[in-house]
Structures are given as C-alpha cells and as structure tokens.
Amino acid sequence: EVQLVESGGGLVQPGGSLRLSCTASGFTFSSFGINWVRQAPGKGLEWVSYITGSGSTIFYADSVKGRFTISRDNDKNSMYLQMNSLRDEDTAVYYCARVPLGRLDYFDHWGQGTLVTVSS
C-alpha cells in the first residue's frame, strides 16, 4: 500500500524557518516525482514545489521561489521542504503528493498533511 507521511509542522514566527519531511513506503521511492501542495485554512489547493525521482529537476511556485528549498534522500525514502523567511500567508496544511510513474501532470497519492502556522 502506498503511504506518504508528512511531519515537521508547527508554530513559527514570521521570518522564521521550518523543515518539513515526507516519508514514503509501499513503492520504489526513487522512481517517482513528489510534490508539495498546500492548503490555507478554509481555502483551496495550491501547488508549492516538485522534485523528480532522481532529484535532478526541481520546480517552485512563484510564491515560494527563493525562500523554500525541496530535496530528497532516496536512501531514506524521504523528501524535504526547507522553508525560510516564512510569512503569515504561508500558514497552511502542507501535503506531499506523488505523481504517477512516467507522468508529472497529476497527483495519484497524497499524504495526510502537516500544519504550518506562521504567527507572532
């Protein structure tokens, strides 16, 4: 069974940093691209970042470019999101979401999410 488990969320002050983790099981992790997608309280879904299975290609949403860094460690079946210079508007549940093998245009499995709250 495919499982994605996020962790690392919490309360952080504006301007602060946080590192999220996504740990995978049930599939060959290194073969799949993984994304971060976030959802502000009571709002819709917003794509944040993508990394290919090998880690060689990375994309960021304009709203986080220069502040967030995505990475992965295939030996640990884990993917990370380093979030710096956090703003109030980064408050959201952050989901990791897998893309299907050979595709990159949609998300076939999602984690349960981890809540990030940016507030003073």
Add this chain to the structure above:
Amino acid sequence: SYVLTQPPSVSVAPGQTATITCEGNNIGSKGVHWYQQKPGQSPALVVYDGGDRPSGIPERFSGSTSGNTATLTISRVEAGDEADFYCQVWDNSGDPWLFGGGSKLTVL
C-alpha cells in the same frame, strides 16, 4: 497565466446526478484531473485525463471535456459523496500545476 473557474457550491438530492464544471480557455485540449476532499481528509484522485478513474473509484464518477469546459458528473449521489471537489491541469504558462478554486458538493 491560465485560470480555472469552478462554481463555489453545488447542491443535489440523494439519488440524483451532480454536475460540477471547471472552465478554462480551451480546456478541452488539456488533461483535466479531479480530486475529492472530504471534511478533515486529504484530497483523493477520482478522475484523471478527463474521464479515467483510478482503481477503487465507483463508476458513478465520470468526467468529460469539451471546448472551454470540463465536467465531473456524479450519478446516484449518496450522502457520503459530500465533499469539496477540485479540478486541476498542467500548464506551462505559469506555475505548472494549477487547481480550480474548488466546488463544495452538498447532498440535501
């Protein structure tokens, strides 16, 4: 950049058919994907590539695209179908993965 527009809410009686639309410029030329998010849960894929269903998704869920409109149709609606539904496309004119604003399906 590309924009996807969904109605904020759709209401339907149990046993009837719900239709949720997603409008975008020439969306019929794109792959459209739909997600269901039940209260307190993470999103789940229900339709991909316009009209295909992942394993485990009931045949009651179907999708179509034409011109500037993509449609998710849920037949014989059940109380358990109540959720937020999001359409999504991949587009290279801005942020690649783009979601519609979501539609809340209420079962009366």
